[in-house]
Amino acid sequence: MHQVIFDGGCRVNLNKAGKYFSKTSACDAAQVGIAEDAMQRLSREQGL
Numbered sequence: 001m002h003q004v005i006f007d008g009g010c011r012v013n014l015n016k017a018g019k020y021f022s023k024t025s026a027c028d029a030a031q032v033g034i035a036e037d038a039m040q041r042l043s044r045e046q047g048l
Contacts, residue, residue, distance in 0.1 A: 004035035014039050 002014045010027035014020055018039035020032050 002039055004038055006031055006035075012036075018043055 001016070002018065004012045004014065006012075006027070008026055009024060010031050011024045012020060012027055012032055012035035013022045014035060018036060020036055023032060
């Protein structure tokens with residue numbers, strides 16, 4: 001599991017493939033998309 005944390009209490013949880021599976025109530029749809037994009041970039045940069 002991976003977690004992306006935003007200011008304001010938003011935490012987006014992603015599976016090993018970088019796909020969203022849960023979030024805190026403080027998150028909006030845009031933050032979920034940002035978190036998925038960030039994890040996909042990280043995976044590409046690390047060659048995963």
